[in-house]
Amino acid sequence: METSARPPAFWLFPIGLLLSLGFSALPGQWPLYIVLVLSTAILGLPHGSLDTAVARRHLRLHSMPRLIAFLGGYMALSTVVIAIWWQAPNAALGAFLLYSAVHFGDDVAHRLGRLGGVGYGLWILGLPVTLHPQKVQPLFEMLGATRADLLVAAGPWALGLGGAILLAALALSPNRATSDWRDPLLLVVGAALLHPLAYFIAYWCFLHSPRHLELAARDLGLDSWRERLRAVAPTTLATYALALAALPFLIGMPSDAILMRIIFIGLAALTVPHMILEFIASPRRAE
Numbered sequence: 001m002e003t004s005a006r007p008p009a010f011w012l013f014p015i016g017l018l019l020s021l022g023f024s025a026l027p028g029q030w031p032l033y034i035v036l037v038l039s040t041a042i043l044g045l046p047h048g049s050l051d052t053a054v055a056r057r058h059l060r061l062h063s064m065p066r067l068i069a070f071l072g073g074y075m076a077l078s079t080v081v082i083a084i085w086w087q088a089p090n091a092a093l094g095a096f097l098l099y100s101a102v103h104f105g106d107d108v109a110h111r112l113g114r115l116g117g118v119g120y121g122l123w124i125l126g127l128p129v130t131l132h133p134q135k136v137q138p139l140f141e142m143l144g145a146t147r148a149d150l151l152v153a154a155g156p157w158a159l160g161l162g163g164a165i166l167l168a169a170l171a172l173s174p175n176r177a178t179s180d181w182r183d184p185l186l187l188v189v190g191a192a193l194l195h196p197l198a199y200f201i202a203y204w205c206f207l208h209s210p211r212h213l214e215l216a217a218r219d220l221g222l223d224s225w226r227e228r229l230r231a232v233a234p235t236t237l238a239t240y241a242l243a244l245a246a247l248p249f250l251i252g253m254p255s256d257a258i259l260m261r262i263i264f265i266g267l268a269a270l271t272v273p274h275m276i277l278e279f280i281a282s283p284r285r286a287e
């Protein structure tokens with residue numbers, strides 16, 4: 001069991017849940033969308049922006065051609081995801097939900113095992129879909145899904161399966177940390193009380209991102225916040241520019257759908273190379 005000093009995400013997550021309760025009580029949908037954009041841009045994206053530094057270290061990008069090949073490969077993979085989404089949005093969204101569950105599971109997989117991690121990820125995503133199907137379905141439709149009803153109907157199954165796997169992994173793992181059972185319980189409270197987007201902000205920006213950032217930054221020897229900021233700034237700014245460049249392709253859609261697509265299809269596209277890099281880097285990190 002974990003007894004040493006808690007990582008920052010241990011305290012940030014309950015604070016994020018309280019903040020989310022505050023802003024989800026504001027009237028109308030726009031405060032929520034504005035907080036979603038700002039928190040994604042400032043708190044969520046930077047953990048992926050460390051990928052350039054992670055790749056420099058673990059893929060040994062010591063020459064300019066290797067660095068350019070990495071950047072080009074990363075963007076090419078992201079472009080393929082967007083192209084698939086364009087052609088087959090239902091399958092692309094279904095796949096995104098599944099690989100997001102695997103990715104979120106990475107947060108605990110080193111203690112609960114890969115399968116336990118998948119259970120954790122299914123629990124995280126199954127909760128808002130099961131508790132607020134009528135709010136989640138239009139959000140999935142904004143992402144281009146024409147059979148959002150089917151994806152939403154799968155929510156309770158994902159939740160049940162994820163919950164059973166997670167429970168078994170917690171019972172069987174001698175290395176479990178307090179946060180491994182505390183956070184899934186706090187997520188139930190968050191999912192019950194919050195709009196699904198506010199719930200996502202609380203989890204993603206206040207638990208997943210700080211946890212992942214801390215782990216990757218420590219591995220890279222970036223101890224001060226100034227060093228971390230310097231490492232993430234260029235890639236984060238480049239990602240803002242890419243998001244802005246997508247805008248002209250979405251003109252004509254309702255503005256909430258534009259925001260949803262830029263954020264979630266953008267994240268789906270970045271997650272594929274981000275996960276591949278994590279699969280390579282995480283076994284090489286000293287725990």
Ligand SMILES: CC1=C(/C=C/C(C)=C/C=C/C(C)=C/C=C/C=C(C)/C=C/C=C(C)/C=C/C2=C(C)CCCC2(C)C)C(C)(C)CCC1
Binds near residue numbers: 051071099264
């Ligand atoms: C390096 C590099 C770069 C960058 C990158 C980055 C920046 C990354 C990031 C990454 C990241 C940052 C990732 C993330 C991820 C995320 C995720 C994975 C999410 C998920 C989500 C979900 C799945 C959701 C769902 C939902 C909805 C949608 C609605 C409501 C309900 C719910 C919540 C269920 C660039 C391109 C510039 C260039 C090249 C290189």
Ligand SMILES: [Fe+2]
Binds near residue numbers: 212
């Ligand atoms: Fe991540």
